[in-house]
Amino acid sequence: MVKDTQYYDILGVKPEATPAEIKKAYRRRAMETHPDKHPDDPEAQSKFQAVGEAYQVLSDPGLRSRYDEFGKDDAVPQHGFEDATEFFTTIFGGDGFKDWIGEFSLFKELNEAVEGFDENGQPTTGGPGATDDSNMVKHDGKASAADRKGKLTKEQRDKLMEMEQKRREDIARQVNELSLKLDAKLKNYLLASREKHLDEFQLKLDQEIEELKLESFGMELLHVLAKVYKNKANNFIMSKKTHGFSKLFTGPRDNARSVKQTYNLLSTGLEAQKTMEQMSEVNPEELDQYERAKFESMMAGKALGVMWAMSKFELERKLKEVCSRILTDRNVPSKERLAKAKAMLYFADKFERAKRSPEEAEEARVFEEMILGEKAKHRR
Template sequence: MVKDTEYYDILGIQPSATSTEIKKAYRKKAMETHPDKHPDDPDAQSKFQSVGEAYQVLSDDDLRKRYDEFGKDNAVPQHGFEDAGEYFTAIFGGDGFKDWIGEFSLFKEFNEATDMMDETKEGKEDAVSTKTKMNKEQREKLMEMEKKRREDMMKQVDELTEKLKIKIDNFLLAVKEKHLDDFNRKLDEEIEDLKLESFGLELLYLIAKVYRTKANNFIISKKTYGFSKLFTGTRDNARSVKSAYNLISTGLEAQKAMEQMNKVNPEELDDFERAKFESMMAGKALGVMWAMSKFELERKLKDVCNKILNDKNASSKQRIAKAKAMLYFADKFSKAKRSPEEAEEARVFEELILGEQEKRKKTH
C-alpha cells in the first residue's frame, strides 16, 4: 500500500507498474502535455512540468521507494527537479544506449557546427571581410573539433570494448551454467527500454548489422584460414564508401529542401499548413543529423568489434565464442519491433525533441 498515488495518477499507471511501463507512460503523457502542442493553454507548461516531476521520482528506485512510503515531500531529488524541457530531451535522447554505443552525438555535432558558424558571423562589418575571416576561423575551428573528435573516439572505443567484453562474458557464463533464460529476460527488458529511445529501433538495427557482419566475417576467415579477409575487407570498404556517398547525398537533398522551404513565409500559412510545414522542416533536419551520426557510429562499432575479435591475448577458440555471442546479440536486437502506435509516437517524439534542442540553443 502506497501513501500517495498522485504521481502514478499523473502518468496514468498503477503503483505496481514496472520501470518499462513507467517509461512508456511518461513518453505518452509528455507528448500529450508538451507546450508546443498547446500554444493557447496558459497552464500547458505547468502540466508538462508535473509530468516530468512524476517521472523523475518514479523512475528513480530510491526516490520511488521514499515516495511510496512517505509521500511527495520526502521524495524530492537532491538537487531539485530538472527543467521539464531539458529533461524531456535528455531522457529519450539516446542515453540509454551509452553502454552499447557510447555517446550518441545526434545533436551534439550539429549544434557545435551551427554555433561555430554563428560565432564567425559576429562582429563583421561587411560581406567581404565576413567571408574572408569566416573561412579562416572555420578552418581553425574544424581542425580543433576534428582533433577532439578523434581523441574522444579512441577513448570511447576502448571503454565500449571493455563493456562489450563484460556483456559477452556474462552471456557465455549464462550458457555454460544453464542460466540463459534469466539472461534473456534481462536482455529483453533492456531492449524494450532501448526501443523507446530517440531513434531507438534504428540504433538497435544498426548495432545488429555491425555485430552480425563483423562476427560472420571473422568466423568465415577462421574456416578459410584468413583467405576470406581479402574478399570481406574489400566488401566492407565498398560499404563504407557507399555510406559516405549516401551521407553526402542526404546532405545535398536536405540543403535543396531547406532552400525551397526558406522561400515560404510561415506567417502566411494557416494553422494546419504551418504545422505541416514545421513538421517537414523538423523531419529534414533530423534526417541529416541521423545520417551524420549513423556514419560515425558505424565506424566506432566496427573498431570495437575488431578489438575484441583480433585480441591476440585470447585463443582462436575463445574469439570464435565471442563472435557467436555477438551474433546472439545481433539476432535479439534485429527482432525488436514497434507497434503502429509506437512508430507514430516515435516520429512525433523525435520532432518534439528537435524542437527542444532548437529552443535550448537559442537560450544559450
C-alpha cells in the same frame, strides 16, 4: 499498499507498474500535455510540469520507495525538481545506449559545429581578441586575397585541425571503453551459457531491449548494433573456416559498403539542402494553423534525417573498430575469440528482432520531432 497514488494517476499507470511501463507512460503523457500543443491553455505549463515531477519521482527507485511509503512530501529530489521542458529534452536522449554505443547525441555535434562557426558559416578562431582575417579589409579598402578567393586563413585551418584532433582523441577513448564493456557482456553471455543460466540472461536482456526501444531513435540504434555485430562476427567466423582466405573477398566488399554509405550520406545532405532552400522561400507567418504545423513538421523531419544519417555513419565506424579490437586481439586464444564472435551473433539476433507496433512507431516519430523542436528553441 501505497500511501499516495497521485503521481501514478498523473501518468495513468498502476502502482505496480514496471520501470519500462512508467517510462512509456511518461513519454505519452508528456506529449499529450506539452504546452506547444495547448497554446490557449494558461494552465498548460503547470500540467506539463506535474507530469515531469511525477516521472522524476517514479523513475528513481529510492524516491519511488519513499513516495510509496510516506507520500509526495517525503519524496523530493535532493536538488529539487528539474524544469519540465529541459527534462523532457534530455530524458530520452539515448543515455540508455551509453554502454553499447558510447556518447551519441544527434544534437551534440550540431551544437559544437554551430559554436565553431560564425553567422557567415566561417570557422571562428576563438579566444579573446582573436581576429578573423577573412573579414579584414586592407587599408586601400579592398578585401584581402583570402577573402576574395574564399580560402581559409591559417588561424581558421588551425582551428579546424584542432577540432578534428579533439574528435579523433574522443573517438579513440570511446573505442577503448566500449571494447572493455562489450567484452564483459560477451563473457557474461558465454558464462551463462556454460552454467545453464541462459534463460535468466535472456530475460534480463529482453527487458533492457524493451527500455532501449523507448529511447530517441531506439529502434534505429538497435538495428545499427545488429548490423555491425552480424557483419563483423560473420566475417571473422568465415576467415577462421577458410584460414583467412575469405578476407580477400570480405575486405573489398566492406570497402564498397563504406563507399556506398559515404555516397548515400552526401546524397542525403544535398537533397536536404535543396529542400531547405525551397522551404526558405516560405513565410510561416502567412500560413494558417494547419499549414504551419505541417510545414514545421516537414522541416523537423528533414533536419532529423540529415542529423541521423551523419550520426549513423560515424557510429558504424566506431562500432566496427570496437568489434575488431575484440576479435583481432592476439593476446586471446583464437578459440575464445571464435566463441565471442558467436556471442556477437546472439546479441545481433536479439537486437534485429526488436520491433515497434504501428502505434509505437508513430508515437516515436512525433516525439522525436518534438524533441528536435525543443532543441531548436534552446539554440535560439
